[in-house]
Amino acid sequence: xxxxxxxxxxxxxxxxxxxxxxxxxxxxxxxxxxxxxxxxxxxxxxxxxxxxxxxxxxxxxxxxxxxxxxxxxxxxxxxxxxxxxxxxxxxxxxxxxxxxxxxxxxxxxxxxxxxxxxxxxxxxxxxxxxxxxxxxxxxxxxxxxxxxxxxxxxxxxxxxxxxxxxxxxxxxxxxxxxxxxxxxxxxxxxxxxxxxxxxxxxxxxxxxxxxxxxxxxxxxxxxxxxxxxxxxxxxxxxxxxxxxxxxxxxxxxxxxxxxxxxxxxxxxxxxxxxxxxxxxxxxxxxxxxxxxxxxxxxxxxxxxxxxxxxxxxxxxxxxxxxxxxxxxxxxxxxxxxxxxxxxxxxxxxxxxxxxxxxxxxxxxxxxxxxxxxxxxxxxxxxxxxxxxxxxxxxxxxxxxxxxxxxxxxxxxxxxxxxxxxxxxxxxxxxxxxxxxxxxxxxxxxxxxxxxxxxxxxxxxxxxxxxxxxxxxxxxxxxxxxxxxxxxxxxxxxxxxxxxxxxxxxxxxxxxxxxxxxxxxxxxxxxxxxxxxxxxxxxxxxxxxx
Amino acid sequence: xxxxxxxxxxxxxxxxxxxxxxxxxxxxxxxxxxxxxxxxxxxxxxxxxxxxxxxxxxxxxxxxxxxxxxxxxxxxxxxxxxxxxxxxxxxxxxxxxxxxxxxxxxxxxxxxxxxxxxxxxxxxxxxxxxxxxxxxxxxxxxxxxxxxxxxxxxxxxxxxxxxxxxxxxxxxxxxxxxxxxxxxxxxxxxxxxxxxxxxxxxxxxxxxxxxxxxxxxxxxxxxxxxxxxxxxxxxxxxxxxxxxxxxxxxxxxxxxxxxxxx
Numbered sequence: 001x002x003x004x005x006x007x008x009x010x011x012x013x014x015x016x017x018x019x020x021x022x023x024x025x026x027x028x029x030x031x032x033x034x035x036x037x038x039x040x041x042x043x044x045x046x047x048x049x050x051x052x053x054x055x056x057x058x059x060x061x062x063x064x065x066x067x068x069x070x071x072x073x074x075x076x077x078x079x080x081x082x083x084x085x086x087x088x089x090x091x092x093x094x095x096x097x098x099x100x101x102x103x104x105x106x107x108x109x110x111x112x113x114x115x116x117x118x119x120x121x122x123x124x125x126x127x128x129x130x131x132x133x134x135x136x137x138x139x140x141x142x143x144x145x146x147x148x149x150x151x152x153x154x155x156x157x158x159x160x161x162x163x164x165x166x167x168x169x170x171x172x173x174x175x176x177x178x179x180x181x182x183x184x185x186x187x188x189x190x191x192x193x194x195x196x197x198x199x200x201x202x203x204x205x206x207x208x209x210x211x212x213x214x215x216x217x218x219x220x221x222x223x224x225x226x227x228x229x230x231x232x233x234x235x236x237x238x239x240x241x242x243x244x245x246x247x248x249x250x251x252x253x254x255x256x257x258x259x260x261x262x263x264x265x266x267x268x269x270x271x272x273x274x275x276x277x278x279x280x281x282x283x284x285x286x287x288x289x290x291x292x293x294x295x296x297x298x299x300x301x302x303x304x305x306x307x308x309x310x311x312x313x314x315x316x317x318x319x320x321x322x323x324x325x326x327x328x329x330x331x332x333x334x335x336x337x338x339x340x341x342x343x344x345x346x347x348x349x350x351x352x353x354x355x356x357x358x359x360x361x362x363x364x365x366x367x368x369x370x371x372x373x374x375x376x377x378x379x380x381x382x383x384x385x386x387x388x389x390x391x392x393x394x395x396x397x398x399x400x401x402x403x404x405x406x407x408x409x410x411x412x413x414x415x416x417x418x419x420x421x422x423x424x425x426x427x428x429x430x431x432x433x434x435x436x437x438x439x440x441x442x443x444x445x446x447x448x449x450x451x452x453x454x455x456x457x458x459x460x461x462x463x464x465x466x467x468x469x470x471x472x473x474x475x476x477x478x479x480x481x482x483x484x485x486x487x488x489x490x491x492x493x494x495x496x497x498x499x500x501x502x503x504x505x506x507x508x509x510x511x512x513x514x515x516x517x518x519x520x521x522x523x524x525x526x527x528x529x530x531x532x533x534x535x536x537x538x539x540x541x542x543x544x545x
Numbered sequence: 546x547x548x549x550x551x552x553x554x555x556x557x558x559x560x561x562x563x564x565x566x567x568x569x570x571x572x573x574x575x576x577x578x579x580x581x582x583x584x585x586x587x588x589x590x591x592x593x594x595x596x597x598x599x600x601x602x603x604x605x606x607x608x609x610x611x612x613x614x615x616x617x618x619x620x621x622x623x624x625x626x627x628x629x630x631x632x633x634x635x636x637x638x639x640x641x642x643x644x645x646x647x648x649x650x651x652x653x654x655x656x657x658x659x660x661x662x663x664x665x666x667x668x669x670x671x672x673x674x675x676x677x678x679x680x681x682x683x684x685x686x687x688x689x690x691x692x693x694x695x696x697x698x699x700x701x702x703x704x705x706x707x708x709x710x711x712x713x714x715x716x717x718x719x720x721x722x723x724x725x726x727x728x729x730x731x732x733x734x735x736x737x738x739x740x741x742x743x744x745x746x747x748x749x750x751x752x753x754x755x756x757x758x759x760x761x762x763x764x765x766x767x768x769x770x771x772x773x774x775x776x777x778x779x780x781x782x783x784x785x786x787x788x789x790x791x792x793x794x795x796x797x798x799x800x801x802x803x804x805x806x807x
Contacts, residue, residue, distance in 0.1 A: 232776075232777055235777075250778075252776055252778035253778050256777065256781060259781065309579075315579075316579060316582050316597060378670035386772065386775075386776070389762070390596060393762045394579075396763065397575070397576075397763075407670065407672070407673060408761060408762045408763075415662075425670075427670060
């Protein structure tokens with residue numbers, strides 16, 4: 001699946017009401033057509049215009065329908081030509097040249113030329129970045145030049161070297177020039193056939209699509225994406241054979257399906273996503289001065305990190321389907337994960353010693369700071385996410401061992417966002433971060449101190465601490481270095497600083513849990529989204545080819 | 546009368562049993578037995594444990610006591626507000642009475658669930674679980690009085706036109722002296738209102754807890770425990786997840802029985 005230019009905070013804020021049996025179980029939206037694959041998406045795609053995609057479900061439709069010059073292979077994690085036969089990057093990294101495959105056609109049978117590719121790129125660049133977020137990845141979209149020296153060549157001139165520039169073209173759908181069609185005419189494996197609001201999106205095979213290697217059109221006759229938010233209903237329909245796969249199973253539902261049919265579920269191991277908590281270090285936050293002093297104290301943050309039993313979080317909150325986390329890069333990200341990272345592990349005695357050295361003391365079992373203020377704070381998380389609330393309650397007991405009184409507060413999504421992004425009125429927060437790109441460059445917006453997504457202290461005018469300044473330098477270095485080894489060294493340095501300073505206290509990497517029908521053929525699960533359908537052109541139902 | 550007695554006795558027995566369970570040395574509603582999450586019934590945990598390994602029996606008993614105590618206090622408060630507002634509207638000059646009843650109608654028209662969510666999100670985050678419980682019931686009481694006030698208003702209007710009231714006025718009774726006469730005569734109306742509000746507040750707290758916006762962890766609440774039923778996977782782990790909802794239904798039935806007889 002294509003990605004946004006920066007990681008997005010995952011606020012799974014859908015309310016789950018009390019008794020599942022009370023939920024209406026509507027009938028399947030539409031009968032399955034012969035050879036059609038079916039699975040669910042959580043909500044209506046906001047747009048079918050591939051240039052304006054800004055939400056997960058629109059991304060899914062774009063991935064299935066868009067023909068792109070280059071495809072980021074989710075399995076090998078390498079950029080490969082798709083509509084392009086070949087591509088090259090100039091020595092200075094400022095010119096990308098694509099040579100198109102011969103005899104390309106759109107789904108309506110019209111020819112696809114370099115003019116169409118150039119028009120599609122120019123159209124995207126001309127849209128405001130809030131409408132077309134992909135354009136933001138070109139850093140200064142207005143200065144990008146697109147030329148077509150001949151009908152099969154496209155040359156893109158960039159204002160400066162852009163790390164991982166090839167992946168940007170994975171998100172740019174090539175459409176017929178001057179005929180934007182909202183996915184009705186595409187150059188990808190499928191084309192939009194029917195859409196019923198709140199019911200389904202139906203795609204049919206593009207007969208003119210030819211996968212790399214001349215494999216021909218997609219094997220499945222079509223795809224039906226049912227719009228369904230209720231996981232209980234999704235599981236029931238999956239078991240009934242109405243759906244062929246479930247891409248993002250909750251641990252308890254995974255166990256439920258496993259109990260009924262062990263062969264239907266797969267734990268693909270740790271994802272790139274993280275669950276973490278952090279303390280509010282915003283200098284103007286409406287918090288007492290002594291609390292700001294605790295949260296700014298490295299010893300305090302490290303002690304908290306050492307007191308948390310991550311193994312228990314993974315075993316109890318995730319039923320064993322998560323991996324304890326100590327850094328922002330998951331071990332699943334084999335290229336960028338730092339295997340020799342030194343991070344504080346669970347050690348309550350060391351945590352107490354660290355707090356004592358920092359001037360904290362115990363009074364009747366309760367922790368106090370040097371000026372006698374009892375150490376207590378609240379952990380904010382989103383209501384409706386049972387797993388996060390379990391983690392927060394487990395941490396509550398872990399920190400009680402240090403004599404810290406923790407209050408767990410679950411707020412509805414708008415109230416939580418208001419506090420996090422506007423009023424900064426919170427003490428600690430527990431949320432998740434979804435990483436859809438293994439390249440740490442995609443996390444620039446999180447780590448640069450000037451960024452509004454620098455959650456513990458957003459939009460710093462200048463780095464508040466020397467270690468934040470060093471993170472800035474290292475992240476900028478990895479974004480401009482020509483050699484991969486230099487980039488890796490810079491990212492390793494950031495991982496070590498984060499492990500030492502604990503601005504984010506990483507808790508777990510949730511595992512990728514999926515369910516797959518035994519009838520589904522051609523499956524090659526990948527760690528990157530869309531993990532089950534990244535090779536959708538190869539997927540088909542047994543006996544339906 | 547006999548049904549009321551049986552219901553009251555049963556409810557008293559349940560409350561007493563809950564008290565005993567909660568005060569047993571070693572009983573804790575918050576201690577996590579991390580080696581035994583979602584365990585079945587055993588000698589150590591007679592009703593098993595929840596997903597975090599906390600004793601389900603102790604939590605259900607504590608939730609019952611907390612919920613009933615909170616609902617009773619909230620009900621008393623809301624009935625008192627309703628009595629004051631209803632009586633005022635009946636005995637005050639007509640424009641004032643109309644204004645009071647208009648206030649009732651406005652309150653009745655409020656989307657109270659969203660109001661509760663707004664109030665909950667506006668609370669200081671550092672509010673302890675006990676404070677959050679107190680505030681939850683206080684808000685329920687503050688929002689629950691209008692329907693009751695309308696009933697009281699109607700009863701008080703009847704009293705105002707009663708012959709004995711005319712005699713009292715003619716005898717020179719005014720203000721507080723009149724109120725002293727009116728309130729005892731309203732008691733047959735207020736007592737059922739009080740009893741009706743108790744199960745309503747119990748279920749309102751459970752609803753709020755089921756949205757994850759009620760009483761804060763680790764304090765147990767019925768709503769929080771009902772959240773376990775949201776998940777069919779959990780239902781297969783242990784049948785004891787039905788225990789809180791079964792007890793809630795029983796308690797509500799008993800309260801209803803007492804109310805009907807009252």
